[in-house]
Amino acid sequence: MQIATTRDVLRNAVAGLRRQGAGRIALVPTMGALHEGHLTLVRRARAEADHVVASIFVNPRQFGPKEDLAAYPRQLAEDAAMLEAEGVALLWAPTVEEMYPAGFVTNVSVAGVSEGLCGAARPGHFDGVATVVCKLFNQVQPDMAFFGEKDFQQLAVIRAMARDLDLTLPHADAIIGVPTVREADGLAMSSRNRYLSPEQRAAAAALPRAMRKAIAAIVGGANATAALAELEAEMTSAGFTSVDYAVLADAASLAPLTALDGAPARLLVAARIGGTRLIDNMAVMPALK
Ligand code: PAF
Numbered sequence: 001m002q003i004a005t006t007r008d009v010l011r012n013a014v015a016g017l018r019r020q021g022a023g024r025i026a027l028v029p030t031m032g033a034l035h036e037g038h039l040t041l042v043r044r045a046r047a048e049a050d051h052v053v054a055s056i057f058v059n060p061r062q063f064g065p066k067e068d069l070a071a072y073p074r075q076l077a078e079d080a081a082m083l084e085a086e087g088v089a090l091l092w093a094p095t096v097e098e099m100y101p102a103g104f105v106t107n108v109s110v111a112g113v114s115e116g117l118c119g120a121a122r123p124g125h126f127d128g129v130a131t132v133v134c135k136l137f138n139q140v141q142p143d144m145a146f147f148g149e150k151d152f153q154q155l156a157v158i159r160a161m162a163r164d165l166d167l168t169l170p171h172a173d174a175i176i177g178v179p180t181v182r183e184a185d186g187l188a189m190s191s192r193n194r195y196l197s198p199e200q201r202a203a204a205a206a207l208p209r210a211m212r213k214a215i216a217a218i219v220g221g222a223n224a225t226a227a228l229a230e231l232e233a234e235m236t237s238a239g240f241t242s243v244d245y246a247v248l249a250d251a252a253s254l255a256p257l258t259a260l261d262g263a264p265a266r267l268l269v270a271a272r273i274g275g276t277r278l279i280d281n282m283a284v285m286p287a288l289k
Pocket of ligand 1: 133
């Protein structure tokens with residue numbers, strides 16, 4: 001596996017992959033601290049493309065001033081070994097100065113889907129994501145790119161950004177969302193789970209459990225507002241400090257719903273346990289009409 005840390009080396013390495021034949025190049029963008037969820041993205045990319053380029057970049061522009069940028073886990077050597085073992089051809093691991101050279105003044109901002117949910121709680125976060133992903137697409141020029149559904153709103157923001165800026169990745173349906181990988185007790189895998197103490201980690205399983213229960217109630221015809229209030233109560237009694245949001249939303253627009261309307265819906269939750277903010281989302285089957 002080749003490792004590129006400058007744009008020049010990256011450009012040459014991508015050109016080298018393109019010279020190897022007409023094969024498709026898949027991009028798997030990450031911030032490192034890799035876990036089984038990321039490796040699942042790489043395996044999907046390997047199955048659907050001929051060459052996989054992974055990126056590791058802890059993007060300062062998507063962290064708020066009071067967020068965990070400095071503390072965010074960094075383990076490049078360990079991550080590189082994992083990616084190499086999965087058959088990644090090229091790792092793009094730029095420094096902050098390489099990604100945002102002195103004088104960088106551009107911001108990519110997506111309205112609409114970025115505005116509620118995590119966008120409301122983390123001002124500027126999705127601008128940072130859209131800006132870096134736009135740059136990654138331009139730098140690597142992949143045929144397709146893979147993202148986890150765990151960050152469901154992020155996926156919607158990236159799809160809107162690519163559509164609106166004509167970042168037409170050649171492969172049809174090129175921005176591919178991969179279902180969330182979960183621990184045995186249902187907790188969605190996340191690099192932030194390592195911040196949890198053993199007690200908090202045990203309590204965190206209440207999040208997917210309460211979500212499944214709320215979905216069963218809503219699909220069964222219960223009032224969605226009451227089911228979501230019950231979800232919040234269960235999570236706080238299990239040890240969560242607060243629930244930022246617990247929202248039933250249209251799966252495409254992410255507009256909040258008060259009841260199922262026959263279109264695919266999604267339950268999205270963000271909650272804090274001690275100083276750690278966890279997010280999760282699950283499909284809610286629409287009621288049959
Ligand atoms: O999901 C992530 O890890 C990041 O938000 C991404 C897409 C790599 C952009 O920095």
